[in-house]
Amino acid sequence: MILLIDFGSQTAHLIARRIWELGSPVTIVLPEEITAAVRQHKPHGIILSGSPKYLDGKKPPLIPEKVFRLGIPILGICYGHQLMAHILGGRAGEAKVKEYGPAMLTIVNQSPLFSLPASHFQVWMSHGHEVQREAPGFVCIARTDTGTLAAVADEKQKFYGIQFHPEVVHTKYGTDILRNFLSICGIRTKPRRMTARTIARMVTTIKAEIDDKRAVCGLSGGIDSTVAAVLVHRAIGT
Amino acid sequence: MRAGETEEIQKTFGRYFKLNLIVVNARQEFLTALSGVTDPERKRLIIGELFIRIFEREAKKLRADYLVQGTIYPDVIESKGTKHADKIKSHHNVSGLPKFMKLQLIEPLRELYKDEVRAIAALLKFPKKLLHRQPFPGPGLAIRIIGKITPERLETVRAADHIVREEIIRAKLWDKTWQAFAVLTGARSTGVRGDERSYGETIAVRVIEAVDAMTAHWSRLPYDLLDKISSRIVNEVPGINRVVYDITNKPPATMEWE
Numbered sequence: 001m002i003l004l005i006d007f008g009s010q011t012a013h014l015i016a017r018r019i020w021e022l023g024s025p026v027t028i029v030l031p032e033e034i035t036a037a038v039r040q041h042k043p044h045g046i047i048l049s050g051s052p053k054y055l056d057g058k059k060p061p062l063i064p065e066k067v068f069r070l071g072i073p074i075l076g077i078c079y080g081h082q083l084m085a086h087i088l089g090g091r092a093g094e095a096k097v098k099e100y101g102p103a104m105l106t107i108v109n110q111s112p113l114f115s116l117p118a119s120h121f122q123v124w125m126s127h128g129h130e131v132q133r134e135a136p137g138f139v140c141i142a143r144t145d146t147g148t149l150a151a152v153a154d155e156k157q158k159f160y161g162i163q164f165h166p167e168v169v170h171t172k173y174g175t176d177i178l179r180n181f182l183s184i185c186g187i188r189t190k191p192r193r194m195t196a197r198t199i200a201r202m203v204t205t206i207k208a209e210i211d212d213k214r215a216v217c218g219l220s221g222g223i224d225s226t227v228a229a230v231l232v233h234r235a236i237g238t
Numbered sequence: 239m240r241a242g243e244t245e246e247i248q249k250t251f252g253r254y255f256k257l258n259l260i261v262v263n264a265r266q267e268f269l270t271a272l273s274g275v276t277d278p279e280r281k282r283l284i285i286g287e288l289f290i291r292i293f294e295r296e297a298k299k300l301r302a303d304y305l306v307q308g309t310i311y312p313d314v315i316e317s318k319g320t321k322h323a324d325k326i327k328s329h330h331n332v333s334g335l336p337k338f339m340k341l342q343l344i345e346p347l348r349e350l351y352k353d354e355v356r357a358i359a360a361l362l363k364f365p366k367k368l369l370h371r372q373p374f375p376g377p378g379l380a381i382r383i384i385g386k387i388t389p390e391r392l393e394t395v396r397a398a399d400h401i402v403r404e405e406i407i408r409a410k411l412w413d414k415t416w417q418a419f420a421v422l423t424g425a426r427s428t429g430v431r432g433d434e435r436s437y438g439e440t441i442a443v444r445v446i447e448a449v450d451a452m453t454a455h456w457s458r459l460p461y462d463l464l465d466k467i468s469s470r471i472v473n474e475v476p477g478i479n480r481v482v483y484d485i486t487n488k489p490p491a492t493m494e495w496e
Contacts, residue, residue: 008322052324100490126489169449194357215304221247224308
């Protein structure tokens with residue numbers, strides 16, 4: 001299973017969704033809970049999410065250094081990438097050129113993380129801070145046109161840091177990169193989708209919750225509120 | 239609601255779903271509550287609270303204990319979903335909820351994203367038109383009017399929005415866009431109309447493409463279509479003398495202006 005550390009990124013839950021879609025169990029925990037969570041879940045891999053905070057700012061959320069001595073593969077995304085450099089002896093700081101939106105990534109060193117059909121493709125960035133010097137033992141494996149250390153790797157320890165967001169659809173091969181990380185962790189992947197069974201499970205849950213009481217639905221005419229209304233209707237009738 | 243939408247929804251619901259649909263017209267209540275309010279966060283909170291009070295009123299008549307909402311995960315996370323997250327905006331259905339509520343919430347889609355909800359809707363065999371219905375903000379057109387909300391400004395943005403929608407549908411691009419709408423920006427500028435100086439408001443047209451609502455590109459609409467939209471708005475919507483096209487991705491912008 002994958003342990004996902006949520007430093008407060010808007011997309012932490014989306015990373016979890018992608019991991020779930022690739023067929024691996026995933027649990028989201030706060031950085032404060034990491035030690036207990038590792039003990040409890042015995043993860044095959046750890047993913048560090050992005051964050052609205054930055055390392056040279058006020059009270060950045062941290063994790064203990066010993067997490068990097070457990071022999072568990074780690075993928076740091078955005079803030080997670082910067083945090084890993086910061087803890088392991090590299091340097092992170094404010095970027096001269098801030099990148100928000102699409103950027104072109106070029107792979108400069110082969111890595112199992114980037115076992116992909118292309119070596120130059122679009123990724124999605126959203127950052128004002130960056131890794132300025134990689135930690136000892138790491139090499140740069142990809143750059144963007146602005147020269148950022150967009151991806152670094154310590155292949156021996158299976159530590160990877162990427163500045164872009166593989167979980168969003170605008171990053172080409174984003175899912176492939178996450179799949180590659182799962183295979184680095186030794187997790188076998190198989191695609192998972194919404195099915196009639198998922199729906200049946202949701203209906204059962206609603207039924208148990210409302211029981212024989214009555215409900216009103218707030219309906220905007222949009223698809224979300226309509227789907228919610230139809231599911232509840234299936235569960236408890238009119 | 240957008241122009242003509244209430245009727246359209248009543249029609250769809252009558253035809254496809256055997257749900258007990260009650261339409262409450264609370265236009266005046268919302269306009270009164272929002273009168274003079276310009277701060278976007280306050281707008282959202284006022285709307286969120288009023289929504290609940292209206293639901294409570296209706297629920298009392300029906301003797302209901304639960305309120306079902308179509309909250310999806312992006313609403314939750316943007317309203318500060320986890321400990322270290324920043325609040326991006328208060329969604330009326332999440333952090334816009336009043337502290338004291340008589341109704342208990344049921345939110346079956348709280349962990350899901352838009353495309354997953356669409357997948358469920360397809361499995362439930364929803365009509366195509368509803369499957370492709372564009373997302374519409376919970377607080378309604380109020381957050382597409384920058385500054386004060388008055389009945390006149392509401393009509394202005396609704397008329398401009400209707401043109402955007404009509405032209406994109408005519409160009410057969412509606413299904414390819416995630417959202418397309420007009421924003422009344424509150425910016426004023428000088429124009430010239432029939433040799434006469436004009437000083438009117440500015441409409442921004444926002445058309446975007448996305449899959450899961452967390453990131454989005456602005457749409458590369460054909461220039462001719464943009465030209466048509468712009469000409470129609472300045473000619474048909476009173477008080478508007480300039481139209482701009484919003485070319486910002488999400489991030490750093492959000493889809494809506496407020």
